[in-house]
Amino acid sequence: MSNSDLPFLDIGTLAQMIRTRDVSPVEVTRTMLERIERLDQKLHSYAFVMREQALADAREAERKVLAGHAVGPLHGVPLGIKDLFWVAGAPTAAGTTIHKDFVPTEDATVVRRLREAGTVVLGKLQMTEGAFATHHPSVAEPVNPWGANHWAGASSSGSGVATAAGLCYGALGTDTGGSIRFPSAANGLTGIKPTWGRVSRHGAFELGASLDHVGPIARNAADAALILGVIAGYDPLDPTSLPQERLGWSEHTGDLHGLRIGIDPNWNTDGTDAVIVEALERVLKVLQDLGAAIREVRFPAVRTVVDEWQEDCGVQVALAHADTFPRLASEYGPALTRLIEIGHETSAARYQQVQLNRAALRGRVNKVMSEIDLLVAPVQPFAAPTHERLGALAQDPDLNARLIQFTAPFNSTGHPSMALPCGQTSTGMPIGFQFIAQHGGEAALCRAGMAFQRATQWHNAHPRI
Known part of the structure; x- marks a missing residue:
């Protein structure tokens, strides 16, 4: 095998080759570090490369x-x-300048679990400021390897770019309004936003604590499942984490007979570009051929909760930044500043109304999901937008609500979802869709994702760099 093939192996194959000594962890790590040094000058996916520590970890492995x-x-x-x-000994800035000198002395729980599993940590991946919408003005934004003029996918942009470009075999991301699913769709990847509480948030900078979800971004569903299986589970350092349950996807290797998959044609097509609608039709055909039972459902109205997402998140981010804002307000970028200000402007009574609306939506979604195993929906109503179109979204609240209309509802309700590639636009940009499951339904997500990808090849496409 040539070194040009090595960076795009799936994790299962690579791990087997390591176990059988066909390739060494040191060889693999050196190959990845050399590739990062050569390519990331133009992609900007890494905030900090841990070269010496990675090689030491590889030698120990x-x-x-x-x-x-x-x-x-x-x-x-x-x-x-x-x-x-947090990664012990490594700068952890969370996309900000205010934390540029912060060096944790301990690992986040998810990082510790990866290390205990023998993972080699290559480095810290670039992200938007504080995990909100845009990058700090002083930060070089990660570049989508499929098209430099196109969005790389919000907060976990570095995780998406590095994984798609073969600069790591997978990555950790977070999702507060769509930031695992957006970079997955934009970069032709597979990402899992687990049930809220499935994965510990200890040692992770908060954006909105009750909206934040920790999960993997990888090149296929099987790889994402492997990472999730290592990082998931109860953590006494995060009292909101859920008890460990056997996730069970390894026993599902066949078709989808017996799986009930819901679709709301009206919701999925409302304001959605034709290229996305056509891709979803192809997805449903594949799922039917795999034996799934497709059922039309009526998904509850989500616009109120979508419109209130910034108030909901704003109050929580204002609390998370109470020690540094407004004290260091001059060092904040404009987008995060405005979100915090929204939080400060939101009254207690208004915030309570937002929480009541959110709870009502959770109940209505639970009702729909009790009748099906999975829901199919777009990730966003259009393929990865150009930076010009994204600029227009930032200036228009209605357009911005359209962007998060299929993602933010499931941050508010806590339901797990998986984003997968399902096509390309006429210009070659990836298109993604998502499965949504009942609370605790990660096994159904992984079963369906793996079956879909055994029957399709979109996840095997790589950008030309």
């Missing part, structure tokens, strides 16, 4: 393999970490 002590499916596999997760 290799020592264990040679001693016959490989410890799991991620042993020796190099991954990237979004820069809001």
